[in-house]
Amino acid sequence: MQLNDTAAIVTGGASGLGAATAAHLAQQGASVFALDLPGSIEQAPAIDGVTYVAADVTDEEQVRSAVATAAEAAPLRSVVNCAGIGPSARILGRKGVHDLGLYAKIVQINLVGSFTVLALASEAIARTEADENGQRGVIVNTASIAAFDGQIGQVAYSSSKGGIVGMTLPAARDLAQYGIRVCTIAPGIVNTPMLATVSEEIRAGLAAGVPFPQRLCEPAEYAKLVGMIIDHDYLNGETIRMDGALRMAPR
Template identity: 80%
Template sequence: MQIDKTSAIVTGGASGLGAATAAALAAKGAHVYALDLQQSIEQAPQVDGVTYVPTDVTDEEQVRAAVQQASADAEAPLRIVVNCAGIGPSARILGKKGVHDLALYRKIIEINLIGSFTVLAIAAEAIATTEADEHGQRGVVINTASIAAFDGQVGQAAYSSSKGGIVGLTLPAARDLGQYGIRVCTIAPGIVETPMLATVAEEFRAALAAGVPFPQRLARPDEYAQLALSIIDHDYLNGETIRMDGALRMAPR
């Protein structure tokens, strides 16, 4: 799939995995629309080729407006969607304060899973109207899961549920959208050096890195972006979830 002279949507595009992916796509010649909350956009770096669009991925109308904006340039058709928006609070099903906050569980599912599906579906509707290339391709959607989808730890019931849903969505979405020339893949990262992780103690981060078989370090956001670009470039990758984790398998806690 050609990246140059196309439009791309990246959710969670103001920081972390999303910011790295937006910058990488822009460097390859894409017109990138980075969707994120306004407060995150206010702190985002200015990157040539990246337009920030205040969007709550749980709001269907905001998503529709953002997709419409990203689809407006006939010279750069919308071809690429990378869903990075997500949250990861932890809580035990039964903790010292009682049962897991059901509103929190619902919020995590709504943002991580339903938000990703909303962007996927509405963007696919727009991509399906574009002219296919010589190989019948119209676009590619990359969702973000986590190795917690497979190796969820204590306190990750809600987060693992949301990311397990992303993994389960991947193949049927690829099958649904294949008739329109749209591929769907998922990246399941391990422990990545994101701004959220930067707030924890260096000793804790070192302990996390020590648990990775090889390379024995935390992943970098640019490595996620590199994998996303590889999936976009590789036209026969479809319906697949790819772990990016240094062979890490998470312990129970």
């Protein structure tokens, strides 16, 4: 799948994994539409080839509007879901039972939001003209190794990311008739803004737990893998762990 002269959508595109991915796809010749919340966009860097669009992935109409904007610019060929949150809470904690509203919010943003973007974007991609190999587009979702190795306090986050892993293969099968591939990346510990608030000692401890390479993953490495998935026409219906062979301990 070629990116030159096509449109791409990246959710959570104002920072972290999304910003790195938006920049990478723009460098490959795509017109990138980076979706994020208004407050995040205000802090986002200006990147050649990247247009920021204020959109909440849990709002169907906002997503529809953003998809239409991208599809009008050029044939929509690639979509990358990076938007997500990761608050932690135990089922039974010192303050009582897990906040049920928080659980629903995490699942709504991480899982339902990803599905909403996938579904509405695939509708637009399906209308485009296929290439010589019958391809119309690629959708890459973001899970986490927490989908497999959820730690104490990650019950909501792991549930949401496990749902993304679970929908990958049936989504690929559903969309195969339209020439749309679907894959998922499950990152390990990535050096994103969420880690910027912890001490160097904690960061060094996290890096030491990775078998090899013994360091944190960089957002650019995630973006590079996205590019590889888009370029590799036979990758479909697969979840790829990107974690340096890390398997998370209970805590």
